[in-house]
Every structure is written in C-alpha cells, then in structure tokens.
Amino acid sequence: MRDALRRVSLGYLVLAATAVAYIVVYTSRLGRFPTSFDYLSILNTTLPLVFVAIGQSLVVLTGGIDLSVGGMVSVCVAVTATTVSSSITWLFVVLAIGTACGALNGLIVAYGRIAPILTTLATLSIFTGLGLRVLPVPGGSIPQEVRLVLTNPATPTGLIWLGLAVAGWLVLRRTRFGMRVYAIGSDEASARAVGVPAAAVKLKVYALSGLCSALAAVFYVSTTTSGDANAGNPFILTSIASVVVGGVAFSGGRGSALGAVAGAVALTLVIDILFFSGIDPLYQSLFQGLFLVVAVLLGTVAALAARRRRQA
Amino acid sequence: MSSRRVLYALGGTVAVLLVGAILHPGFASWSSLRVMLVVASFTGFVAAGQMLVVLVGGIDLSIPWVLNGAAIVLTTSSLGQTSRAPLAILLALGVGALVGLGNGMGVAWLGVPAVVMTLGMNGVMQGLTLGLSKGLTCASCGSYAPEPLRGLFDGALPAQLFLWAGVGLFMTVLLTLTTFGRRVYAVGVNPRAAFLSGVGVRGVTVALYTLSGVFAALAGIALVAYGGQPSLGLGDPYLFESIAAVVVGGVSILGGRGHYLGVIAGSLTLVAVTTFLQAQRVPEYGRLMIYGLVILAILFAYGREKAHD
Amino acid sequence: MTETSSMAPAQAEPGSETLAVRASGVDRAFGGVQALRDASFAARPGEIHALAGENGAGKSTLIKVLCGLIKADKGTVEIFGTEVSRVVEPAARRRMGVATAFQELSLLPDLTVAENLLLQDPPRGRLGLVQRRRLAPAAEEILNRYGVDDIDPRATAADLSVAQRQVVELVRVLAGEPRVVILDEPTAALADRQVDWLAGHMRRLRDAGSCVIFTSHRWREIESLADRVTVFRNGTHVATRDTLSEAEAVTLMSGRSFAGAYPQITTEPTDDNALSVTNLHSGRLAGVDFDLRRGEILGVGGLAGQGQRDLFLSLFGAQRVRRGTIAVDGKAVTIRSPKDAIRAGVGIAYVPEDRKAEGLFLPLSIRDNIAAATLSRRATAGFVNRGKERAVVKSIVDQLNIGAGRSTNRAADTLSGGNQQKVVMARWLLTEARILLLFDVTRGVDAATKHDIYELVGTLAAQGRAILYYSSETEEIAHLCHRVLVLREGRVAAELAGPVGDAERIVAASIKEGQDA
Amino acid sequence: APAASGEKAGKIKIALSNSFIGNQWRVEMENVYKAACAMPPYVDQVECSVFNAGNDVSTQSRQISNLISQGVDAIVINAASTSGLNGVVQQACDRGIVIVSFDNTVDNQCGLTVNTDQIKFGQQLAQFIVDELNGQGNVVMVTGVAGTGADNDRNKGAKEVFAANPGIKVVSSYTGMWDSATAQRATSAQLPNLPEIHGVWVSGGTDGVIKAFVAAKRPMPVVGGEAENGFRKFMAGILTPKVNGMSIGQPPFLSVISLELARAVVKGEHPKSSITIPFPVATSDKMVPGETVFPDLPDSFFADFTDSGPNATVILCQEAATDGTPCPGKTLDVNLGTP
Numbered sequence A: 001m002r003d004a005l006r007r008v009s010l011g012y013l014v015l016a017a018t019a020v021a022y023i024v025v026y027t028s029r030l031g032r033f034p035t036s037f038d039y040l041s042i043l044n045t046t047l048p049l050v051f052v053a054i055g056q057s058l059v060v061l062t063g064g065i066d067l068s069v070g071g072m073v074s075v076c077v078a079v080t081a082t083t084v085s086s087s088i089t090w091l092f093v094v095l096a097i098g099t100a101c102g103a104l105n106g107l108i109v110a111y112g113r114i115a116p117i118l119t120t121l122a123t124l125s126i127f128t129g130l131g132l133r134v135l136p137v138p139g140g141s142i143p144q145e146v147r148l149v150l151t152n153p154a155t156p157t158g159l160i161w162l163g164l165a166v167a168g169w170l171v172l173r174r175t176r177f178g179m180r181v182y183a184i185g186s187d188e189a190s191a192r193a194v195g196v197p198a199a200a201v202k203l204k205v206y207a208l209s210g211l212c213s214a215l216a217a218v219f220y221v222s223t224t225t226s227g228d229a230n231a232g233n234p235f236i237l238t239s240i241a242s243v244v245v246g247g248v249a250f251s252g253g254r255g256s257a258l259g260a261v262a263g264a265v266a267l268t269l270v271i272d273i274l275f276f277s278g279i280d281p282l283y284q285s286l287f288q289g290l291f292l293v294v295a296v297l298l299g300t301v302a303a304l305a306a307r308r309r310r311q312a
Numbered sequence B: 001m002s003s004r005r006v007l008y009a010l011g012g013t014v015a016v017l018l019v020g021a022i023l024h025p026g027f028a029s030w031s032s033l034r035v036m037l038v039v040a041s042f043t044g045f046v047a048a049g050q051m052l053v054v055l056v057g058g059i060d061l062s063i064p065w066v067l068n069g070a071a072i073v074l075t076t077s078s079l080g081q082t083s084r085a086p087l088a089i090l091l092a093l094g095v096g097a098l099v100g101l102g103n104g105m106g107v108a109w110l111g112v113p114a115v116v117m118t119l120g121m122n123g124v125m126q127g128l129t130l131g132l133s134k135g136l137t138c139a140s141c142g143s144y145a146p147e148p149l150r151g152l153f154d155g156a157l158p159a160q161l162f163l164w165a166g167v168g169l170f171m172t173v174l175l176t177l178t179t180f181g182r183r184v185y186a187v188g189v190n191p192r193a194a195f196l197s198g199v200g201v202r203g204v205t206v207a208l209y210t211l212s213g214v215f216a217a218l219a220g221i222a223l224v225a226y227g228g229q230p231s232l233g234l235g236d237p238y239l240f241e242s243i244a245a246v247v248v249g250g251v252s253i254l255g256g257r258g259h260y261l262g263v264i265a266g267s268l269t270l271v272a273v274t275t276f277l278q279a280q281r282v283p284e285y286g287r288l289m290i291y292g293l294v295i296l297a298i299l300f301a302y303g304r305e306k307a308h309d
Numbered sequence C: 001m002t003e004t005s006s007m008a009p010a011q012a013e014p015g016s017e018t019l020a021v022r023a024s025g026v027d028r029a030f031g032g033v034q035a036l037r038d039a040s041f042a043a044r045p046g047e048i049h050a051l052a053g054e055n056g057a058g059k060s061t062l063i064k065v066l067c068g069l070i071k072a073d074k075g076t077v078e079i080f081g082t083e084v085s086r087v088v089e090p091a092a093r094r095r096m097g098v099a100t101a102f103q104e105l106s107l108l109p110d111l112t113v114a115e116n117l118l119l120q121d122p123p124r125g126r127l128g129l130v131q132r133r134r135l136a137p138a139a140e141e142i143l144n145r146y147g148v149d150d151i152d153p154r155a156t157a158a159d160l161s162v163a164q165r166q167v168v169e170l171v172r173v174l175a176g177e178p179r180v181v182i183l184d185e186p187t188a189a190l191a192d193r194q195v196d197w198l199a200g201h202m203r204r205l206r207d208a209g210s211c212v213i214f215t216s217h218r219w220r221e222i223e224s225l226a227d228r229v230t231v232f233r234n235g236t237h238v239a240t241r242d243t244l245s246e247a248e249a250v251t252l253m254s255g256r257s258f259a260g261a262y263p264q265i266t267t268e269p270t271d272d273n274a275l276s277v278t279n280l281h282s283g284r285l286a287g288v289d290f291d292l293r294r295g296e297i298l299g300v301g302g303l304a305g306q307g308q309r310d311l312f313l314s315l316f317g318a319q320r321v322r323r324g325t326i327a328v329d330g331k332a333v334t335i336r337s338p339k340d341a342i343r344a345g346v347g348i349a350y351v352p353e354d355r356k357a358e359g360l361f362l363p364l365s366i367r368d369n370i371a372a373a374t375l376s377r378r379a380t381a382g383f384v385n386r387g388k389e390r391a392v393v394k395s396i397v398d399q400l401n402i403g404a405g406r407s408t409n410r411a412a413d414t415l416s417g418g419n420q421q422k423v424v425m426a427r428w429l430l431t432e433a434r435i436l437l438l439f440d441v442t443r444g445v446d447a448a449t450k451h452d453i454y455e456l457v458g459t460l461a462a463q464g465r466a467i468l469y470y471s472s473e474t475e476e477i478a479h480l481c482h483r484v485l486v487l488r489e490g491r492v493a494a495e496l497a498g499p500v501g502d503a504e505r506i507v508a509a510s511i512k513e514g515q516d517a
Numbered sequence D: 001a002p003a004a005s006g007e008k009a010g011k012i013k014i015a016l017s018n019s020f021i022g023n024q025w026r027v028e029m030e031n032v033y034k035a036a037c038a039m040p041p042y043v044d045q046v047e048c049s050v051f052n053a054g055n056d057v058s059t060q061s062r063q064i065s066n067l068i069s070q071g072v073d074a075i076v077i078n079a080a081s082t083s084g085l086n087g088v089v090q091q092a093c094d095r096g097i098v099i100v101s102f103d104n105t106v107d108n109q110c111g112l113t114v115n116t117d118q119i120k121f122g123q124q125l126a127q128f129i130v131d132e133l134n135g136q137g138n139v140v141m142v143t144g145v146a147g148t149g150a151d152n153d154r155n156k157g158a159k160e161v162f163a164a165n166p167g168i169k170v171v172s173s174y175t176g177m178w179d180s181a182t183a184q185r186a187t188s189a190q191l192p193n194l195p196e197i198h199g200v201w202v203s204g205g206t207d208g209v210i211k212a213f214v215a216a217k218r219p220m221p222v223v224g225g226e227a228e229n230g231f232r233k234f235m236a237g238i239l240t241p242k243v244n245g246m247s248i249g250q251p252p253f254l255s256v257i258s259l260e261l262a263r264a265v266v267k268g269e270h271p272k273s274s275i276t277i278p279f280p281v282a283t284s285d286k287m288v289p290g291e292t293v294f295p296d297l298p299d300s301f302f303a304d305f306t307d308s309g310p311n312a313t314v315i316l317c318q319e320a321a322t323d324g325t326p327c328p329g330k331t332l333d334v335n336l337g338t339p
C-alpha cells in the first residue's frame, strides 16, 4: 500500500501543485474563489479525457501504447451522435463498437506480434476513416435525458461517473487480471513463464482501452450535445501526456490509472491557469510544452532521490 | 536479417508501383515517378532523422515545429537574397541542431522519456515560432526562399533528388562504415552492454537527436524552397508520416536494426499509395482506411516480432 | 498409451511403475537451430533426477517443453501418464502439479516479492477480489515456512540481489508443494549455504513422493543430490544412470575427456603493483583497501551480496565512487566511465557475469561484438578500417577457438552459451588491458568451456596481467587464485594466501569475524 | 452566480475565443480584431481579450467556461468544432451572455452567427470556371479538410454547378487540406496522371496548386480559388505566369463584424439576429496592389482582410492585419447592413 502510494505520487503532486496555482491565479484575477460552476465545468470537460487516459494507462502499464484512441473516440462519437437520439439502446452498441475496435488492436498486437505503436498507428488511420464515413459533416445530437444523467451542467452527476471510474479501477486493481497487467508490463517473457496468459491479457487490455474510448465518446457527445468525426484527434497526445504526468512508466509495470486521472485533471487545470494568467496566445503552446517536460522531470528527480534513499 | 528487410521494403515499393501501373496506366511513367520521388524526398529527409532516433529505441515528436521553425528562419534571415543564402541555410540547420541537442540532453542526461521530451519541445518550438514571427506577419516574413534553392526542383533530373541521394549516402556511410555507426547499433541493441564496452551512450544519443533536428530543418528548407514561402503548419503532416516511413522501411521500432535504403523505399511506398488512391478518386474516408490497411499488411509481411515460443 | 509404450525409449525401466514425466521423440528447432532432436526423457515420482549436459545440449529447451512454455515440433509429452503435448500453457501444467524455476529468472522486476510469490493465487476475499493488504503477510508466512527470513516481502524484486531473487524464485516453486518440481540451474547464483538449504527442500519433496528434476554444471551437486542422472548431448538423450563418475559424465557430455578439473597455477606474481585501491566507498563498499600485482590472480570471495559486484563495477567506472583512490601502476587515476577505464593509459577490462544482459549484442555479428570495445583503435578519422578489423578479429577467434572456424559474420545469438562467453572474453583481450576484472565468468558455462577459461586465465596471468577474479563457485576461487580477499559487509574481512585449495576456509572466513586477517 | 451583465456603466467586456492560431488566416483574423479594439468606438466602449485553444474542443470549452466565470458580456467564437461547443455555449446563453460565432460557427441556435455562404462559395467559383471555359473542359477539384462543414458545403456547391454543365468533366478530386504546401505536393503528384486540365477549383491552398502547375510546365488553367495573397500575385501578374482566375475569400474581418454585432446587441442597438455577409470577390482584370494584392506580404497571407468599394462592410489598413495595430486616425465604421 505504501508502495502503491509512492508509485503514483507524481500525478498527485502535479495535480496538487496545479490546483493550488489555479486557485491562486483565479482569485488574484477575479477577486473571489472559484464557484461551483467552475468546478462543475472542469469536471464535465475533463471526463472524456479522464476515460481515454484510463484506457491509455492500462495499455501503457503493459508496456504498450495506443495511438488509435483518437480514431476510436472519433468512430464512437460519430455513431453516438447519429444514432442515440433514435434509441438509447444504441449507447450499448457504441460501447460494443469501441470494445471491438480495441479488441482488434489487441488481436494484432498479442497474436499478430506487431509492435503496439505501429499497430495503433495503422488502425488510427482506419478508425478515423470509419468515423468520417459514419459522420461526414459535424452534427447529430443526443437526447436531453442522456445529457442530464451523464454530464448535467447544473448538478454534479459527473462526480458519480468519475467516482465509478475510480472505483472501477480500484476493483480492477484488486483482481488477478489487474495483477497480471502489471506482471506483463514488468517483464512479459517472465510473466508468461510463470503462467500468465499474456496474449489473452493483452487482448483484454486493448479491448478495455477501446471501451474507455467509447465511454469517452459518449461523455464527449453528452457535454457537446453533438458529434464531429475529427473529435478524437486531440485525445491521442493529451492522453499520453496525462499518463506521463500521472507517473505511469513508459516501460510498463509501474504507475496507476489513478495517476493518469490526476494527470488528466492537472492538464485541464493548466489550460485554466494559462487562461487566467493572461499569457500572449501566440506563446501558449510554449508554456504547455514546458509544463509537460518540467512535470516529468520533477518525477524523474523524485524517483532518483527515492532510489538514493532506498540504497543508502 | 535486417538487410533482408531492406529487400522486402524495396519489394513493397515495386509491388505498389506495379499494382498502380496496372490499374492506372501511366502511374509508373518516369514523369510520374519523378514527381513522386521529389514528394517522397521530403518525407525521406524527415524520416532520416526519425530513423536515427528510432535506432536507439527513441522517437522524435518535435519534428513538425522544428521543420516549420527552420523554414521560417531560412526565409526571414535570407530575405530572399542569394548572397545571404549560405548563412541562412546554416542558421536554419543550426536551429534544428539546437533543438535536437536540447531533446538529446533531456533524454540522455535528464532521463526524460523521449515521447515526453520531444512532445514538449514541439510545443516550445510552436510557441516560439508563432510568437517570434508574430504569426508569420513579421516584416521579413514575406521573403521568398533564395532563387538558387528554388531551382532545386527544376529539370528532368532535379537537383533535389541528388540532395536526397546525398543524404542516403551520408546515412549509409555514417551507419555502416564509421565507428559512430557501429556504436549506434550497439546502443540500439543493448545500451547496458554498449556502456560497459566504453561507448559513450549519452553522447551517441545526444548526437542522434541533434542529427534528427538537423534533418527536420533540412526538410523545412527543402519544403520552403519547393513552395517559395513558408506557411504555418508546414510540418504537421510529417509526424506520423515519418514514423510510418521508418517502419515500412523495415527499421525495427525496438531499435538496433534497419538501414536507410529501406527508409527511402518506405517513403516512396507511402507517397505512391497516397498518390494512387487520389488518382483513383477514392474518397477521403476510404483513403484513410486503405492507407491504414496497407501499412498493416506491410507490417504483417515483415514487421512482426519474434514469437515467444 | 500402447502406441507410446511400443516406441519406449532406452531409459524406460522394464518394471512399469507410473512415470511422473515422460517425453519421447521430441524435436524442437529455433529458426535453423535444432535444439532438440528425437529427445527422450523420463523421471519417476519420489526421485531426484539430474539432467546434465554441456551448454547448448538442450536441457533448458527440454524443460521448457516439459513445463509447457514452448511447443515441441514433434514428439509427445506425458505428465503422470496424461498426454499434454498439445497444451502450450504453463498455467495448465501448473494445475497438474508441475512447477518450474527457470534458468533465466522469471521474477517480475517491478512487482514486490509478495506479488511475485502470490501472482497466480493471491489471497482473495468476498467477490473474489484480491486482498492487497493480506499479500505481504501471506508472503511472509510462506517465506518463513521455507526458512527464509532475510527477504522483505514488500521489497520490489528489482532491488534484490541475484541470490535473493533466486531464492524467491525457488520459494515460489516450492510453495505449491508440487508433485513435479523442475529446477533449471537453481544453484548457479546461490552461495553454498543457500545450496544446502535448497538441497534440504529437494530431499524433503522427494521423500514426500514428488519428482524433482534439476540441472547443474557443478558435478559435486549432482553427485550429492541426484538419485539418477540423465545426460544430454547435442539435443539428444545419451544415457540415464543410477551412478556415474565425474570422468565418465564429462566424457558422455562432451565426447571428450579431461585431466583434472582445475589446472595448476604454475607462475608466481611479480612484485610490481598494477592496481592499488585505498579506502574505496561505492554502493555497499565501505572502505576497501588492497593491492593487485602484475601476474597475480586475486580472488574475491565472501557470501553473495557483500559488495563484490560494487567493487568490480566501481573499479571499471560503471558505478559512482563516493570516496577513495584508485592507482594504476602507482599513479592515481580518475575513472568516471568504462571509457576512462578502457583508455590505453589505464587499461582495465571488465568481463561481466550476465553475458546476455551486459555483454553481448545478440543480433549483431560476432565480429561487431568482438570489435566493440576497441573500435577507435582501428579507425582513421572515424572510419573503421575493415581489413584490419577482420584480421584482428580472426586472429583472436582462432586463438580462443570460437565457433569452430565458422564465419564471423554470423549473429552472436547463433552461438552456444560457452562460445558466447568466449566472444565477450575476446572483446576484452583485444583491449590489451593489463588489469582484468573477471566477474563470475564461468557462471552457467559447461565443463569443457570452463576448463578452457581456467587455462586462459592462467595464461593471461603468466603474461603479466593482473587479474581480479570473482566466482559464485567458491571452489573455483580456492583453486585458481594466488591470494583471496574475503569481503563482508563492504569491507575486506580477511585475506588468505593461496592457492587456498579448500573452499571451506573461504566460507569460514566469510562468516567469522576477524579471522587470519 | 452573480449576474455580471447587470451593470452597463463601464466598458462592456467582449472576448474572442479562437480555436487555434496555427495558420495565417487565424493570425490575421485575431490581428484585425485586436486592431479594431484599439480603434474608436471600441477603444472607448469595449474591453477586449483574446484566447486560443490549440484546436482542441475541450480546451476551448474550458476557456469559454472561464469567460463565463469572468462575467464577460459577449463572446465572439471561431469554433474548434461546429458541434463541440454546443453545451458550453448553451450555458453562456443561459447566463445572458451574447454569443456570436463566425467562420467555423457554433451549431447551437441560442447564439448568433456572422458568416459567409459556403455553398455559394463553391457555386460562384465553379460558375466562373464554367463561364470562362464556355461550358467545355476538364476540371480538377482540390478540396479541404474532410469532416468539416465548410469543406462539405463548398464541395457541394461546386458539384451542383459542374453537374449542371454536361460539357464539364471533373477528372480528379483530392484534398489539399486547405494548406498550400499540401495542395502543392498533392497536385504535383497527380498531374502526370491527368489529361490536359482546363479549370481548377480550389477550396484552399490555391497558390500551391498553381505552383505545382508551373513546376510541371503544364498550361495554366482557369483557376477559381481562395484569397491567398500568393494566388492574387499570380492573378495580378506579379508572379508569372499571369493566371486568369477568380479569388473569393473567407474574410478575416469576420471577427471585426462579430465584434460589432456583439457590441451592438449588448448595447441594444441591434436586434438579436445573425448576419450573412457577401464574399469579397476579386478577378484577374481588377487587381489593385495595396488593396486586393500585397506584393510585400507572404503568399500565405490572406489578401481579403479588408473589404473594398463603396458598399464595403468594413475598411481596414495593412498594419491592422499584420501587426494588430490600429489604423491611423480613424473611427472604425462597420456596416452590418439592414437586418
């Protein structure tokens, strides 16, 4: 338990730091503390990224990477926006589609033995094309009831879903499957040798990432109220950034999806911090880039210090 | 083993061209090939740098804005004058080198994962480029690339192709004939063993990222010479494209294996596929899907990892 | 059943009690390499069965086939009479009571000891969820049950020493109280005390009716432990015997015969100090002093994990030195990296124990591997002089008899383990280093190659090179070295004049405070 | 929440939320907005601010939410996705904030829009080509970024016109991604496989397409394209060969009109209604340096940052577009037309 805390501490630290900075910048700018409106809108806009980041972190924990999240989100956004208003049961079809897309990645990675980054680079293109086929022009809609249940702009229903996502992870972490995810990321060959069915686990992990992308898509359409076949693109790099800021090791085996959730929220707060600090828009990406590098740098320094302490 | 992959990559290119020629007469004519080679050369430059970092298990995501920044540096510092061209070229390449150096230091000395370091650096370069050129509206931003550079693309056998051949020669000599090349593969295959054999792993890594920056800048110079003037977003298409070209060229994404000859073939294959699909008037969604499927097919043909059992 | 018994292999006993494990007619190739050809093997319940053979004889491959990690190209595998040839899934074998400790340790580095031990069967509560809080206590209980009390179940596996990792791996296997236990070179990384511990458990399992199969390159262990021995050569079963003398075994394994196990040290060290170390602090080392003379083979002994590895790595610049001075030929030197150490003026070479992880570039050619540490010596303006390189590599390959005269263009991973180790040695000999740090270079090397290495070490010393020698086999240090330093808790606890001859003396000095120092 | 739009005593607060700034059009659009803000009447009446969102919908949502918190009176939006901001825009409307979106507009009906008619863009250029070719010839279509409303509308308008003229044959259609460099590469690659081309219809990246024709030494077709300065330089004969073409641009000053609309609505001087403005159109026979073409500015510059003529919607100076600085000694007069 103490171990687990130490491992994800980077994400929490960064989140805490950005939260403090956010409140400071906000209050100094507006002369009052953030209101429930602010918290609620942060929550609702971050939810899609939170889900993608959870899926991405699962994949990264096995030592892989999923670039196709962009495509999967796009497909699912397209299908959600075009179908769900006709019947809410389509929501489940969307989740099934996302899972199937992810499972396809998993099949290719686990049984086709093609490196994850390459597999998902190729399927990104395929899924993006698919999304464009389903929804050539932005549009579509989502029923108001769905919206009020998922991302109600007036009440924090989003908190429930965030809580469920966190709880889902905690449960997953406490299954044998969860332990196996870490085992594979730590050393796949050894994991196989001690009886971990690596291919099957990886298949499930990628499928889960697809499911997470589908959930993200549903929440995305719910916050924006309609769809766009290019909606998924920004999630590729932001989900990777969340995972990294959240302290999940790229080599796999270390970190936690909760860290990635913290990372996702922190990245959203950075947007707000930049907003309230009145930086010249032309220079904005410079600060975002610096934030990424510095956050991770602090993480490596902290890890080094921890190792020093352990060795001493 | 890895030279066999080069053959596969070349075979892939030939196959795509053949299919294209059969379904679309004239597709593989010299005039068509000539253009595809020129277009592929831009990818080829970028992919040269990407390949170098991939050889040591890294990746360079800062390519888009290094490329764009270098292109703008070239025109704004040369002001379109031939006499200032050499200096401007050096300056543009220098910018690329500097950013690459920064990437390399971050990865090798500070231990920041390559994905993060280069992604962050891309943002930094975007901010600096936009800010310093005031969104490409600065006084000298209307300058053209100096005339001699723009002549690179003229003629039946454009000078640009010789430039690409030069890059090919440089890469091949560097990687196969020099001690540096040997060290690159050693680091790519087993960094720990390389370190214990007295290879300056960090130095090699920094050098490779620096070279990657230089190649991205070179691509920026070539692109601005091709179009005459820079635009914003010039480098965007080259991020995923460079990675795709590297792997279609048979370079192992895990590092330590691959040759630039394969990457040349890979760049050409990608351009040929895109050109063919556009010529067939396949709609955008179909193009994206087929492009992805072709890459998958190529990966299945020769990009698979070893079986575990 | 009748079919398989009709093609009963040579070793199947006439009295047909049930066999625990049985493989017959097994073929297995890796790429072009035939690791097993028509291999047969059988072991009974209630016996300790040793599997002997040179490096590359196919022992590990057979074990991987038996435990379902890889599939046989041909042939059948039976566990307690049930044919399982088609099932490639270690978990399924495990359910049949087969547990395996692999030669390449299979601990998961990022997981804790507890997670490693309980990965397949963690304590679960309601809803079948893993009770993470109970992991460490449960693991501790298991470790204690097997008499292990110096390993923290909460520690991350990567932070353990090699010996500790081996112990955890073994406990993981033993803990299931399996009916078939397969141990692939379980003792290679263990100190003698731990070997005894393991032997006890192996005997206990046998007495309880389990079938215990193990491999080892140490004849002493096979002799003292095994009820029966099976010898493999070139992927094929050669013989299975109840008793076997060492000489006979070596002949069976290699098709050759050897004089004594250890060559006599015939030369004496000179009086010149090649290396002087004063008050060295690095990693676990807390102030080490010693001199190493030209022509001397200086052994480093002690229990595993007393700072031996730190000593070698820090002398080679691969690990940070906190304090202390290193002098070569009487001149103080600063060594910040292996590059500094290799530099001609200093001339230190380090041959690592773990050739796959720290020595070889497996996919690269033998030539590239051998040339790697001396590239710039044969280069003009950064360009490799290929002709010269080929000549130099050829001469060293011939000298060490690597790879039976085949092309040096072949990838290093096509070589057998012994040959791979020679490739690493060759790389370092090319540096013409005057100080050689040999760290457990015979680990997991077969008898024949070991013998070659002993002779080589002797020759190098005779040439006037200074050699620092560590081995996990104390026996080796006892016979091979002019002098032995015994490390304990990061300090030199004793210095024994050699050849010590008797490993017991080194062991005694490792344990006891301040003896004949 | 405090009703921020309550007191109208001081300056009114109007913010520009732009989806991204990665291309020249966006830069000019922001520049003319900033310039307008520094000119009367805005400099006295309006407190302006500008935000960019890296082409990411969720970033833009965050910014708009923050603007709501800040209590602005109006938000002028160029959206990262026409559909992606519906939710947050609704929340702004609910709080009485005036929303005006332009260019890539917001679908949500509670906001106002200022835009051009993209279908008409396609039609008008296509009709020009058809007329110049007398209804006979081979035409190439270079489209924009797939999946966006504008691309779709422009293509639709063009296809209608070409389909109505049986003598016109669309021999090829590929994307130029609204980017000159991409359009140039794609066109270069396609040309060897194409028969003689008489007309080119370009949704964006026009100068790149022309450069590809020049490099391939192909006869120059009639070109209908966007308002890139490079294209206009060819049309004016500043770059050779002189191109016969029509240039219609999505005008960057849409942001200024939106600013005016927002101001006027907040002040109650204009009814809450959307505006469609006509395109500034330029043809090869009427090119005026310093007005419709700018020899010293980059090819990628959009030459239609200002309207011209007696009925001009708004007249701006070059510094406004390049530097975002106010035009000397002028009160900005924006003609919103009659609602």
Ligand SMILES: Nc1ncnc2c1ncn2[C@@H]1O[C@H](COP(=O)(O)OP(=O)(O)OP(=O)(O)O)[C@@H](O)[C@H]1O
Pocket (backbone or CB within 6 Å): C030, C031, C032, C033, C034, C054, C055, C056, C057, C234, C404, C413, C414, C415, C416, C417, C418, C419
């Ligand atoms: N990892 C490997 N990959 C491919 N081929 C291998 C590998 N390891 C060994 N081989 C090949 O298998 C052959 C048989 O292996 P083996 O270990 O018996 O080697 P060997 O040539 O007999 O050497 P030695 O006599 O020194 O043991 C080797 O000669 C080598 O060519």
Ligand SMILES: Nc1ncnc2c1ncn2[C@@H]1O[C@H](COP(=O)(O)OP(=O)(O)OP(=O)(O)O)[C@@H](O)[C@H]1O
Pocket (backbone or CB within 6 Å): C030, C031, C033, C034, C035, C053, C054, C055, C056, C057, C058, C059, C060, C061, C062, C103, C415, C416, C417, C418, C444
């Ligand atoms: N994964 C693999 N790929 C290629 N060749 C392999 C592989 N595993 C084993 N080999 C080769 O198969 C042969 C038999 O190897 P194996 O590991 O079974 O030998 P061993 O008897 O266990 O040797 P050692 O005593 O060194 O452990 C060797 O030549 C070895 O190099």
Ligand SMILES: [Mg+2]
Pocket (backbone or CB within 6 Å): C054, C055, C056, C057, C416
């Ligand atoms: Mg052999």
Ligand SMILES: [Mg+2]
Pocket (backbone or CB within 6 Å): C059, C060, C061, C103, C184
């Ligand atoms: Mg073995």
